[in-house]
Amino acid sequence: MSADEAPQGQAEEQIEEQAPAGSERAVTDRSDHLAGAEDAVLRCDELIAGYLPGVNILNGADLYVQQGELIGIIGPNGAGKSTLLKAMFGLVNIRSGTVLLKGEDITNMKAHSLVSRGVGYVPQTNNVFPSLTIEENLEMGAFQVPGKFKERFEFVAELFPALKERRKQRAGSLSGGERQMVAMARALMTEPSVLLLDEPSAGLSPKLQDLVFIQAQQINKAGVTVIMVEQNARRCLQICHRGYVLDQGRNAYTGTGRQLADDPKVIELYLGTLAKA
Amino acid sequence: GGGDTATQTSESAAPASSAPAAKGDGTLTLGTLLPQTGSLAFLGPPEFAGVDAAVKEINEAGGVLGKPVAKFDTDSGDTTTNIASQSVDKLLAQKADAIIGAASSSVSESVIDKITGAGVVHFSPANTSDKFTTIQDNGLYFRTAPPDKLQGRVLGDLIISDGNDTVGIMAMQDSYGTGLADQVQKTVTDGGGEVVERVDYDPKAADFSADVAKLKAKNPKGIVLIGFEETAKVVQELVKQGMPASKHKWYMVDGNMSNTNYEKMPKGTLTGVKGTYPGAAAPDEFRDKLLAVNPKLEDYTYAPESYDAANLIALAAEAAKSDAGVDIAAKLAEVSKGGEKCTNFKECVDLLKAGKDIDYEGVSGPVEFNDAGDPAVATIGIYQYGNNNKYPVKALEYRTGNIEG
Amino acid sequence: MDWITILSTTIKSAVNVETVLYGLAAIGLNIHFGYTGLLNFGQAAFMGVAGYGLAVTVTVMGLPFWIGIGVGIVGAIILAILLGIPTLQLRADYLAIVTIAAAEIVRLVFRSVTFKDVFGGSDGQRGFSDGFYALNPYPEGDYGFNLGPVPLFFNNRSMWVLTVGWLLIVLCCFIVFLLMKSPWGRVLKAIREDEDAVRSLGKSVFSYKMQALILGGVIGSLGGFIYGLAYGSVQPDVFGTETTFYLYTMIILGGAARVLGPVVGASLFWVLLVLLNGVLSEAVAAGYITIIDTNQVGALRYVLVGLGLILLLVFRPQGIFGDKREIAIDAR
């Protein structure tokens, strides 16, 4: 079954029916996923992970990222993108498979020790401390390097001036977008060498979305390895070096950002045509 | 009590006849339903020790009806849990003929129907609530703790004789405390004193400063402390708020007359404090007996009453020549009064075997049951604390009287 | 060791009045807590109001038994309304404290000397159960059977209480079953999850919470009646916070938001308690355990009950009937 076979004019329904059947379309040869994975900064091999006993959300996801690369992960809702990030970051129990950071096995290692190894993470939801003020939220971001707080605070305050004005406001009373800013800023407080971003642009105004993508690129240019999950998929694929399409807990497609963005199947199933219209 | 009205007595006969445990099986089985846990847990050790001491003596003297007395201990808890009921179930299943307990009047109330309904003697060493005088109990409820009347009267009188024209009462808020306080208050008022303040306090309260402050505001000459061991806290508070025993006359009652409770207080804190304590004589010798059973014992409250309860039940069984609850109940009044006086099981049982009518004189007092199963006569000793925060073995004076007057 | 007695009392305790009365109160509390998410720590007050309503009506006012039952139920409803109006808009944990406070107030008033004439002070009231036992269809005698050597008998009074009690439990469970399968129950469960979402869908959260509070309170009040009738008396301290704690324990043991959870939990709780008590006291009496004496048996039993409770919940946090998935969802 492919999208082409479906009769014209029924495209909308097709999309619904085409619940991607994982392995069918996925590149069956796993070596593809991990081609060029030598010396990767971060590398996942066949991760199997889940929340509830007996239910696997990740069914053998592979991923690698080279030093200084910007990786995008896209996929339908519920594909397991957030779960993949959480699993790498030690927040979801990995049932099998390994995660390597600079050659070191960090499978199921606790999040805070990853932070001290230079990994940063922005969660998709619940990404601020509601009862702490904005300033304190950011302070927590710099928890392991308290000395740097002042300097970094100035930096993020420039990026998001709204935050500086409101530094004493409790994050719990912030608007959705403001929270997202805090979350992003919190991750920028340390200078991680690997940054995991889970939908950093969601809920932000177009202007700030731009800013986030630009920032991601800039940070990346400065040598930070970035893994970014995005539903703003086109923008994501534009800026990333390589992209992964995740579906049902497995990699469905991989390729450079441009390849993916132009692949008709990817467009059909994941990107939609709206933004092009 | 046994003094139920006529209509009640007719009812009472029925369940007794059909109750399972009522059939004598040859062995007198005692059950104890005393506090191992809960707010009265501190009363447990002396009460258990009292029963144990009695059972030991009884069995040393050859047991009852030729067989050693069997005894099962259970926990009465307090009313916050329903432990007592489960304990009674267990005792009934073990065919107890008489159950000694509970310490708390409230707990007794919650199980009296169950116990007496099964034709088993319900014998409390510590219930003082006057409710039990009129409760419907098929004639099976007895107690050795005298209702508050006599002690309250003696104490009230003592207070008046000491010339306290203004009196403050601090009473623990339960049936023991309020009952006794009522009686003291009445006696004092009748005698010309004025009860200027009466505070009923919650024994579980976090602290008693407000309660004492209330007394302080009235500055009474005499202060009556009615309660249990929480009195130590009240004493602290009195001292703190400037009403020490050296300035005011303090009075205590059996519930809080203790030689251990105030030990750690500075010397002289209790000097001159008077208190009343039911029971005639020589607690010392008796205390040695108890210590032989439980060397860790520190407090003796209600130990004599428990001891007497066990002895009386055994004697009544012996007198009835049956170990069935109903039969024991029928004889309990008889062995407690009218006849040749005797003071321990061995002595009494020998008299019984010789065919004599006996009158058991207990450690807690003369113990003569009236129709309601309450003690009709009691002896109250008046004691006075010395400089070492203890009171001597010998009372200042003993007053014996009929409870009803 | 008297194993026969231990077994007999243990088995009986699975169905005895304590199980019945705690079971009923727990069914009610399960509606509050399990289904609606109301952390009501004042369930004991509902039992108390019912028990005292009955007692005071019959003994103090001299009215007939059935009126007493009516007064008790109306009392529970009024309590629910009084408690609900100020508290139902509070966040769950605040609600917990307020209900504890309210229940304590009720208990303290019952036990106060000031109102002794009405409520009977710390000893409570008695002598109101005759009307109930007058209806007893069981003739005098014992009912039950021998399970091998283990006698399992109840006397006719107990039988009557147990019959009524278990019928009530069946009835209440059935009602809960019907309700919780219905859209009404769905609204309750939704309220438990997120009130604002429910509001945004056009349901009056307050009204549903109040209905739940009243229903649970009335079922709880049945437990209070059974207490009063089985023991022939009511005492204020029975209806303290401790009782509510035990009710929670039972609900969690059985599995929250399960129809039969509270009943099984209550049964299990008492079986555990009685069994431990029997074994311990027999072992001490028989001299198998010598490190503790009689005075400490009661305490040791609670130590073990506490331990048992901990272990049960550590190894089966969802309770007997609970759904493990549900527990896993709610990781704060």
Next chain:
Amino acid sequence: MTTESGQPVEEVTTNPEGTWEVQVEEPGKYKVALDPSTLPQNAEVRGGNNTRTPTVYEGNCSAVLFALQPKGAPGQEQQEDAGAAGTFWAQAAQLTFEGLNLGLIIALAALGLSLIYGTTGLTNFAHGELVTLGALLAYGFNVGLGLHLIPAALIAVIAAAVLGYFQDRLFWGQLRRRGTGIIAMMIISIGVALFMRYVFLIFFGGQTESFAQYTAQPGIEIGPISAAPKNLVAMGIELVVLIIVGFALLRTRTGKAARAVADNPALAASSGINVDRVIRIIWTGGGAIAALAGIMLALSQNLKYTMGQEILLLIFAGVTLGGLGTAFGALVGSLVVGLFIQVSTLWVPPELKNVGALAVLIIVLLVRPQGILGRRERIG
């Protein structure tokens, strides 16, 4: 003197000490009348009533008393009024003091509870037992080992801190790791409370005890208030600890981390906070503070194995009233609770004093559902 029905029995005159005695034949009610004209000049019977009706019981004696006072002191009534007002305010002052005293103890205990609740979300029903534990440990070192109370208390607090640490390390931490839910943990804490309380009963017994020092310390008068020096010292210590911990939570890195963990443990971990370590620090501190509260309570009152359980409700009330999870909320709420308990006895019978405090709790939450210092959550 007459019988109840009025038959005269005997007429006597008192001896110089003012006492007299009459033998009566039968038990019953008697009427004793004092002839005021026989009194010394300038004296009158207090209350003006000069008859008494004692009941004499068989074999007993019965005493009567006529209290005398100087005759017709002018303006006596007014004086009494003024005196009453004076004592009212004196009593109010004393009660306010007592309220602060009790409130601070509750606050200290509440702080421990609030810390643990705040960081782990655990409604710890065993907190009362942690309070008791502190007092019992101090008692053990004080009476058992014969140390003076002050070093004993210090050691006890340290020991409680260590126990708090291990409690989390070996128990609660493990439960968290297994993903045990908050409600299950709450019930487990009831189990822990039962367990601990009755272990105390086994080892300590059911009686009330007091420390070897400072028991029944006489009060000193400070204006209208009489207070024992130990109370004043204790209050000082309590206040200092409360303020230090409160500011530590607000200002220090660990304090902020604790609040961060409270808000969102996963995110805290993602920020590089060692969540387990922070929680362990909180348990250690919470245990120590609870123990200190227990010692203070025992110092002010006495020790009993249920002392913590008995004060638990007030602790909860304090924490809630102030606003859950805030340290200064615990302080403010507890002070309000303490004050209301004590001061309300000016109007309600002392047996119902908790009713007043609890009623205030309900009323305050009616007006401010988020507690005094709590904040409303944003919707949407």
Next chain:
Amino acid sequence: MHAETQTTPGDRKAAALAAFKDLARDPGVPKPDPILVVDKVVRRFGGLTAVDVEHVEIQRGSITALIGPNGAGKTTFFNQLTGFDTADAGSWTFNGRPMNGVPAHKVARAGMVRTFQLTKALSRLTVVENMRLGAQHQKGESFWRAMIPAFWRGQEEEITERAEELLARFKLDAKRDDFAGSLSGGQRKLLEMARALMVRPELVMLDEPMAGVNPALTQSLLGHVKDLREQGMTVLFVEHDMDMVRDISDWVIVMAQGAVIAEGPPSTIMSDERVIDAYLGAHHDAPLSEGDLETQLHEAEAALEAEIEEETQK
């Protein structure tokens, strides 16, 4: 456009467009047939005025977008209108009925339903139960009738059918019997919206319904939203996705710092300088080529720096 190739634009769309055709572009312009009329609504938090809306009308049967920078007060405005928060001042009518001070559930019953930006899934209810809850006038929701299933069975089946249709549409049918708490972030958004539609409201207010939803799915859902209009529903939604706004909205209202600053049809609004300045930024619809990207990046950086400078100078 997939959705449009499939269905011919309905009468409603035409009607809406016609209604808007001759309107002025001023903030607060009166509409021919307003379903919601808002007057002088103010909400302050401490010193911050989150909402200060002078006058706004929402045209019946239209799809209106509410856009504005983060923290403009859009969600707060929703909160006021739907009774989840109490406005400091102001009044508004829905269908001519005054609605200020009306509790949230009555607002919903009146036919004005909102979704939450931070989703509120009913975690321990299954997805389908979440959906069923949305239905109104359920007989089984009254206590007495609930006990007799016969009263509500039939209705329940009908509701379930409707729920399943919606679920399929929102790609949640596979999750039908899973607990809502186990949904992913995007799935929650979808459920939130689907559940609101179960209410069958007259006016549905969606707070960023598509944030975090996969673009392909978004696209198919837009068709559904248009369907809603065809069914006579009025839609008011907050969204930061300009493609979506452009695609489906008939009218756009712009909020900034609590106030409505502009109104107009999407095309006009998106070329409005002020809106671009305050909200859209320079590149919201920039072309997407590799080379452009570089320049875009540099431009943006420069703009950013300039802005920052401006800020610091202030």
